[in-house]
Amino acid sequence: MAVTAAGAGANDVGPVRGVRAGHFVLLKLRVLRNGFRGQTSRIVLFVLGMLFGLWFAFGGFGLFALSAAHDSEFSVLVPAFGGAALVLGWLFMPLVFFGVDETLEPARFALLPLPRRTLVGGLLAAALVGVPAVATVVATAGLVLGAAVHGGATAAAIEAVGVLTGVVLCVSVSRAMTSAFASMLRSRRVRDLAAVALAVLAASLGPLQLGAVAAARRADLDQIVRIARVVGWTPLAAPYTAGFDVADGLPLAAAAKLALSALTVAALLFWWSRTLESAMVGSVSGGPARAGQAAGWRGGAVEQLFPRPLGFLRRNRSGALVAREVRYWWRDARRRANLITYSVIGVFLPLVINLSSGGALLQGQSGVPRTPTTVTGSMLFVGTLAAVTLANQFGFDGTAYAAHIVAGVPGRLELRSRIVAYSVYIAPLMTVIAVAVAVVLGEPGWLPVMLGGLYAAYGTGLAVILFVSVLGAYALPDSSNPFAVNTGAGVAKGLLSLAGLVGSLVFAAPFAVVSAVAGDAWRWFALPVGLAYGLTAAVLGCYLAGDVLDRRAPELLAAVTPRR
Amino acid sequence: MINASPPALSLRGLVKRFDTKLAVAGIDLDVPAGSFFGLLGPNGAGKTTTLSMAVGLLRPDAGRAWVLGHDVWADPVEAKRRLGVLPDGVRLFDRLNGTELLAYQGLLRGMDPAVVDRRAHELLDVFALADAGRTLVVDYSAGMKKKIGLACALLHAPRLLVLDEPFEALDPVSAALIRDILHRYVAGGGTVIFSSHVMEVVERLCSHVAILADGQITAIGTLDDVRRGRSLEDVFVEVVGGRVATGQELSWL
Numbered sequence: 001m002a003v004t005a006a007g008a009g010a011n012d013v014g015p016v017r018g019v020r021a022g023h024f025v026l027l028k029l030r031v032l033r034n035g036f037r038g039q040t041s042r043i044v045l046f047v048l049g050m051l052f053g054l055w056f057a058f059g060g061f062g063l064f065a066l067s068a069a070h071d072s073e074f075s076v077l078v079p080a081f082g083g084a085a086l087v088l089g090w091l092f093m094p095l096v097f098f099g100v101d102e103t104l105e106p107a108r109f110a111l112l113p114l115p116r117r118t119l120v121g122g123l124l125a126a127a128l129v130g131v132p133a134v135a136t137v138v139a140t141a142g143l144v145l146g147a148a149v150h151g152g153a154t155a156a157a158i159e160a161v162g163v164l165t166g167v168v169l170c171v172s173v174s175r176a177m178t179s180a181f182a183s184m185l186r187s188r189r190v191r192d193l194a195a196v197a198l199a200v201l202a203a204s205l206g207p208l209q210l211g212a213v214a215a216a217r218r219a220d221l222d223q224i225v226r227i228a229r230v231v232g233w234t235p236l237a238a239p240y241t242a243g244f245d246v247a248d249g250l251p252l253a254a255a256a257k258l259a260l261s262a263l264t265v266a267a268l269l270f271w272w273s274r275t276l277e278s279a280m281v282g283s284v285s286g287g288p289a290r291a292g293q294a295a296g297w298r299g300g301a302v303e304q305l306f307p308r309p310l311g312f313l314r315r316n317r318s319g320a321l322v323a324r325e326v327r328y329w330w331r332d333a334r335r336r337a338n339l340i341t342y343s344v345i346g347v348f349l350p351l352v353i354n355l356s357s358g359g360a361l362l363q364g365q366s367g368v369p370r371t372p373t374t375v376t377g378s379m380l381f382v383g384t385l386a387a388v389t390l391a392n393q394f395g396f397d398g399t400a401y402a403a404h405i406v407a408g409v410p411g412r413l414e415l416r417s418r419i420v421a422y423s424v425y426i427a428p429l430m431t432v433i434a435v436a437v438a439v440v441l442g443e444p445g446w447l448p449v450m451l452g453g454l455y456a457a458y459g460t461g462l463a464v465i466l467f468v469s470v471l472g473a474y475a476l477p478d479s480s481n482p483f484a485v486n487t488g489a490g491v492a493k494g495l496l497s498l499a500g501l502v503g504s505l506v507f508a509a510p511f512a513v514v515s516a517v518a519g520d521a522w523r524w525f526a527l528p529v530g531l532a533y534g535l536t537a538a539v540l541g542c543y544l545a546g547d548v549l550d551r552r553a554p555e556l557l558a559a560v561t562p563r564r
Numbered sequence: 565m566i567n568a569s570p571p572a573l574s575l576r577g578l579v580k581r582f583d584t585k586l587a588v589a590g591i592d593l594d595v596p597a598g599s600f601f602g603l604l605g606p607n608g609a610g611k612t613t614t615l616s617m618a619v620g621l622l623r624p625d626a627g628r629a630w631v632l633g634h635d636v637w638a639d640p641v642e643a644k645r646r647l648g649v650l651p652d653g654v655r656l657f658d659r660l661n662g663t664e665l666l667a668y669q670g671l672l673r674g675m676d677p678a679v680v681d682r683r684a685h686e687l688l689d690v691f692a693l694a695d696a697g698r699t700l701v702v703d704y705s706a707g708m709k710k711k712i713g714l715a716c717a718l719l720h721a722p723r724l725l726v727l728d729e730p731f732e733a734l735d736p737v738s739a740a741l742i743r744d745i746l747h748r749y750v751a752g753g754g755t756v757i758f759s760s761h762v763m764e765v766v767e768r769l770c771s772h773v774a775i776l777a778d779g780q781i782t783a784i785g786t787l788d789d790v791r792r793g794r795s796l797e798d799v800f801v802e803v804v805g806g807r808v809a810t811g812q813e814l815s816w817l
Contacts (some may be wrong), residue, residue, distance in 0.1 A: 037583070300667075300677070300678075300680075300681030300684075300685075301663045301666055301667040301670075301680060301681050301684035301685065302667045302670070302677045302680050302681055302684075304661075304664050304667060305660070305663075305664040305667040305668055315671065316674070317671055317672055317674055319671065320668050320671035320672055321672070323668075324657060324660065324664075324668050327659065327660065327664070328659055331659040332659050397655075398655055399654040399655045400654070400655040400656060400657045400658070402621055402651055403656065403657060403669065403716070404672070405620060405621055406619060406620070406621065406647070406649045406651075407644065407669070407672040407673055408640055408641050408644040408645070409672060554620065554621060554623045555623065557621060557622075558622070
């Protein structure tokens, strides 16, 4: 497919000038600039993102520089754990919260005669030009200062190389992972495998945190230092610890770590390039659908619309809306990705928090025994997180929403059907999560309290998120990557999710307070009260947000229309 | 129009501005009931913007729109009940297959399920989409998507059809079929307004035309009034003011 510069002239297509990574960077900057033209909200978002980036960059710089320069075990701990946390953050945050910025969408290069190597290099270079990457470099530059204090100019120079390698590692890890998961979730065959892989990834965080917290609680500094040294040899922290090895008089170790980092980057980029190709070829759907499958009719057209388990739904407008939404949560790769990601996080987050006594740590004191209150706290978080998935529910459908406007679907009905359909998946899932956590903790008696908290938080979360989804909708790119977002929309997505999360937790807080102060009788009241609380909140949210939706349906359509 | 019944579609002073560009600069338009109305214009003239505002998909900066006497923005329920729309550049709920999509549209319009079943069958049959079976609409070809979109617009038997570029991406056989269907629809008392920049189609089908350029109507009336004995293409190029190749350009081709 690719015509390289070397082959120019042979086929008489005129001289060909090589394409370098710089072209991609310039293209990205140009696209970014044009995107801002006349779009005040985008500029505001971008500036907000910059401020966040600045805060992170200089806060991180100070933290890294001060602690790494400190003449103690900190110079071992900070590069190792700080670096590892950073790389893990780059790995998980795009999958869960921010998505990946696809200003330069790979599929758009499919028709250009570019060798794969050029394409990957270019996209990587373009990805490096962005607020998160720059902020990471600035923050970790604090380590260079720390290394300089310990080992002079040589150590500082090596650490600088490590920091730069580190940011390339961070970016490639996030790109490779999202691209790989995107192509897996796209394919109808291996999407279940993808869910398992995501689960294993999330699960691997558990032991890591367990070890860390256990060690911290025993306050055995030697052991922590030993762990830090091991982590320093993993690709997670290798680039960040290299300079400090030089300072310790181990130049060979430093060289080995840098080589290890470079190898990891190379491997990730190779992996990325493989999945990139599949993204460029099969761009819209996962191959031809089950066309040959039974052209015969199962009942009439209306019967076909309703999934069999939902056969009890009324055959009217609201029934149709629910049936379509239920089908969409599974058929649309983007929604499915959200659903799977949530179910994985929803299962593992409470387990990790409660099992590793992280709950106690969150309270600011160690050694506090697990109580129904701390467990309920984690349940509140799980419940609101479920609602946050709907923050951009109108963005999922994009311009298809026009059909609802033309048909004059009332706002309240629209929102009600959407949350009912989503709850078809989420309510059983949440129940399973609560039961699983109760069983693993060996406290089945807490189950009513946990379930009550879960439903209360989910309901209040929905109430808040409905407003966010109507007022803060944004367009998603027509990309095959379910994690892709438009320029600047990563900030929007993160901010909206955060706002929704905080708002929901505020409204759910009364339930937690009551749980904390109420007596034993609460165990019997918690479930019905939680259910009623959540239901009331959701109904109220539907009622009020539906009104807003009626007033600004065309504006919502414009907001979710990509590239007006 | 001095007529007992109100026009099928009536626009007054519609204005829409995007950033600094004036996309639609004050449009007045009456589509008489029972007419086959062609809205012509070069790319970027504001056809889609005008039609979007007429059917309630885009809020105008100024002006009003009525469908059979019902204000689209003040009384949307009554107006939309009489309206069938095929928007251009708008996705369908394409993770449904054709049958499911029609059933969905029918129920969304508040139709009786039995009627939906019957009409969906018939529409899929007539549009030759029944063979697609359970293929999702997202996997349809461009022409098939147009056809299923049109089927969705026809399903509830509206009195006014607003079609944005209905003949784009259609092969000649499908185009002839749709011309035929629309003809019968108008003969049965319905009204069609559609946008296009294909002159022959408009000349063959329409009773009335309006030519749109730079967000303003530059010519309007019955087909014969606008043509005045010339070909529609000549009138169009003259009114819009196009550039004619001199033969000097692109000599390297």
